[in-house]
Amino acid sequence: MRGQPTNKRLEKHHIENLIGRIYMSFCVLLLIVIIVSMVYFVASKGVANFVNGEVKVSEFLFGTKWSPEADTPSYGAFPFISGSFLVTLLAALIASPLSICAALFMTEIVPGWGKKLLQPVIELLSGIPSVVYGFVGLSVIVPFLRDTLPGQGIGVAAGALVLSVMILPTITSVAADALASLPQNLKESSFALGATRWQTISRVILPTTFPAIMTGVVLGMARAFGEALAVQMVIGNAPFVPHSLFESASTLTSVITLGMGNTTMGSPQNNALWSMALVLMLMTFVFVLLVRMLERRNKI
């Protein structure tokens, strides 16, 4: 009978599918192997100091003294951990209101040309490499702060400002997506009740989209927390807990950047840097977990 697939044709059919499946399984497997080995390698180096009794976990996390080259070396990473959290929170505080306003501008105030104007701006901002942000921070923000405010210019404030510009696009694009996907009838019923646009935004739109907007903020914070070079260039890299926003400080990433090349592999000092990398990695998991929780809340 014509039209009936012959054996040969069936075989070709199956072989094609088989090759495709093998190829895809290889790609997916590779992803899993990468992440497993990444966690394993960084963690095994990161806990080395704690396992061989060189440093206690509590001393590493809460010790405020970082002097690896002293006669009795101490490896307190608290200044760096607190520095990372400080610049991240400050950057989120500066960037979030700006980003939410930009998202509202694109979706609620002038949906037509607002989107046409801001969309490319956001894309370009997110495309600028981080070292360029660091360079601009070093040659514009730092001299500006030095001239107008107390201190040397380099420090926590400069780091937070540079980071806030870097995370603007992340927060804005997530917030704009959230606002755009809001059901139209919610807004319309609010307007029908005679509410002004601001009343609608502040009492209907923002509360409803709050988890989604927070997702954007957390993603932005994750980016800020892990950003290395731009922060390293403007923060001053002093191993102390800063007393004011205009003092030099360090973050986990800046210490790793500067220290990793200058220490010998396997020394306690080098291993302490790996422990910091492990802290960074664990924080990434925390951020991903937070994003997942917020996304679950977002599903109404």
Next chain:
Amino acid sequence: MKPRTANKIATVVIVTFALLIVAILVSLLGYILIRGFNHISWDFLTSAPQKIRAGGGVGPQLFNSLFLLVLTLIITVPLGLGAGIFMAEYARPGKLTNFIRLVVEVLSSFPSIIVGLFGLLLIVNTFNLGFSLISGALALTFFNLPLMVRITEQAFRTVPKQQKEAGFALGLSKWKIVTSVLLPVALPTIITGTILSAGRVFGEAAALMFTAGMSSPRLDFSNWNPLSPSSPLNPFRPAETLAVHIWKVNSEGLAPDALQIAAGASAVLVLTVLIFNLAARYFGRFIYRKLTASKRMS
């Protein structure tokens, strides 16, 4: 306060903040391009950097950045396509799919410095590839792969269902449908996304400091034998890229014109990313027209 007054104030605040962002971008780009443009010349783009004296260029760095980008894309595009197609067309909802999705999410949110450190441990030390272009390209693979997976998956999800059904109706195998029916339709989106991700790879520095290295050996641009140590094409030589060079010049530059070099190199970097952005838009449309015989892009 009257609701109307509040409304007006809020509108003014929102518009001001939104325009502030536009102003930030315009002044940022303006500053980088105007400041750096004076310093860009053919000589700056082609000559080698100077350590102590003024007047160094960024020739090897620029070449390294481009070469590294090509190497990275050669590795990541096929792998990302495979995993992305799996996620879009084959993965059934379940524990395994959720797990893979989590892996992609975590991998894409790892800080690039962690990726660099992992590259240092695994590729540079354990695989003993040393500080080299190939180490850098592999590290960037870890960095770029999750992006490629997402791009591919999203591109495949936007293909109309009828295309697939038509393929099944013709009695084609599923893999055949994926490669010769769905892929051409999804390709413009994939290419646009790939070019945009290339911009990110091009400007990446933190992951490369510990893998591709922070120095470039003397390169002989007339030597095209990929196995010779002074050949620019040798993938096993250390290579400092443009972004790493900007960081190094700013942090520990000794040349008297370090700031000008950083400004010029930043302008080159930003211009390249701008070109990638424009190319992504143009190329996506062009490929779409070529492959689908349609006059406009929806």
